[in-house]
Amino acid sequence: MLPQEIIRRKRDGHALSAEEIGIVVRGITDGSLGDAQVAAFAMATFLRGMDADECVALTSAMASSGTRLAWRGMPGPLLDKHSTGGVGDKVSLVLAPIVAACGGCVPMISGRGLGHTGGTLDKLAAIPGYRTDPDIATFQRIVRDVGCAIIGQTDDLAPADRRLYAIRDITATVESIPLITASILSKKLAEGLDALVMDIKTGSGAFAASDDMARALADSIVSVAHGAGLPTTALITDMDQALGTTAGNALEVGEAVEWLKVGGRGDPRFGEIVRALATEMLMLGKLAPSPAEARRKVEMGLADGRAADTFARMVAALGGPADFIEHPARYLPHAPVVRPCPAAQGGFVTELNVRAIGLAIVELGGGRRHVDDSVDPRVGLSDVAGIGRCVVAGEPLALVHASTEAAADTAIAALQEAIRIADAPPVLRPAIRDYIAR
Helix, strand or coil: CCHHHHHHHHHCCCCCCHHHHHHHHHHHHHCCCCHHHHHHHHHHHHHHCCCHHHHHHHHHHHHCCCCCCCCCCCCCCEEEEEECCCCCCCHHHHHHHHHHHCCCEEEEEECCCECCECCHHHHHCCCCCCCCCCCHHHHHHHHHHHCEEEEECCCCCCHHHHHHHHHHHCCCCCCCHHHHHHHHHHHHHHCCCCEEEEEEEECCCCCECCHHHHHHHHHHHHHHHHHCCCCEEEEEEECCCCCCCCECHHHHHHHHHHHHHCCCCCCHHHHHHHHHHHHHHHHHCCCCCCHHHHHHHHHHHHHCCHHHHHHHHHHHHCCCCCCCCCCHHHHCCCCCEEEEEECCCCEEEEEECHHHHHHHHHHHHHCCCCCCCCCCCCCEEECCCCCCCEECCCCEEEEEEECCHHHHHHHHHHHHHHEEEECCCCCCCCCEEEEECC
C-alpha cells in the first residue's frame, strides 16, 4: 500500500492495521518517507488518535526499528523507571543505585532537558569524565558488574522514534497521548526490560498539567506496555513544586549524593516518591514478596551504604572520579554569583508556577533555548521554598546560582513573580496522587 494512502486512512479516522503501521515505521526509519509525509502522519494521528491495538503496533514496530538489547548472565531482573519530566527531578540519580543495591539490574537510558524540564543526562554531565555514550558492550558489562548504568540513547536503539520525535517537536504534534506512549515505550522495549515503572508528573511544572491528562497518559502507557509484553505500573506524582531543595544540574547532583550518603534523609516529598518507585520496581521484579518487605529492603540498602556505594561504582565505571561520592564539592562546578531571592512580603508560600521557575533556570543557562545550545552546569537554585513554608519579608525564597550579577537579577525577578505568598496557609496536596496498574 502506498504510504500516502495509509496517511489518508488515518486522516479520515480509520484504524490502521499492524501491517500498515509497519510500512510507515519502516519508511520513517529508512528515509523512504519524506519529512512532509512523516509530519502528515504525525498530524493525522494527533487529530484522529489511535486505539489500543494501533498503539501497541506502533510501539512494537518502533522498538524493532533498530537494535533490541539481549541480556545474558544477568544476576537479577532488568528493571527501569521513566519520568515524564519536571523541575528538580533528580530521582533517577538515586533510584537506580537503590534498586541495584536490592538485587535489580537497571539499564537506565535517559534524556537531556526539554523545554523548562531538566534532563538526567545534563545532570550527569556535570560530573567530570562521566561518559553518557558508552558502547553497548560496555553498557551491558557495567549493568552486570555494578547493577546499574545511566546513559543516553544510542543511535541504534529505536531510530524511528528519534526521527519521528524530531519532526513532532517542530510540527506542534508533541501533545498526543498515542505518540507519547509509543515514543516512551519503544525505547524501553528496545532495552530488553523485564518490567518498567512510570513516574507521570502532574501540576504546573509537568507536561501533563491536569490530573485527568496525567491519568489518561498513565492508563495508555500501562495498557500498551502490557499489550506489548512489558509488565508496567505507573505512579502519578506531584509537580506543583520543585522536587527536592535544588534545581539545576550540578546542584541536583550534589543534593542526590548527599541524600544517598545520609541514608535517604532530606526533603520528605523527594524521599516519599523515591521510596514508592523503588518499592514498586522491587515488587515488579519479584525481588520482594510484599510491599512491606520491599520497603524494608530499600531502607536497608540506604542505611548500610550499599546504595551510595553502587552510585560511586557506577560513576567510576563510566569514567568519573573514583572518589566522587566522598568529595563531590571538589569536582562539581560552582557558580561565581550566589544571591538570595528575598520574599517581597511575609506569609505562607501557597502556590508556585513551576514552569516559570524552570524557564528561569533555562534563562540562567541551565537549559537549552535551541537543541544545539550548551548548558552551564553551575547555575540553578538551591534552598527552594516549598508550598506551606512560612516566611517573613526579606527572607530568602531560594538561593540563585548565576554566572553574572545581571543574570541573577533577572532570575530573582522571575522567581518573585512565580512564587505566591498569602496570609493563610495552603491545603497541601499529596506527593503521590494516584497509582495505575493493569
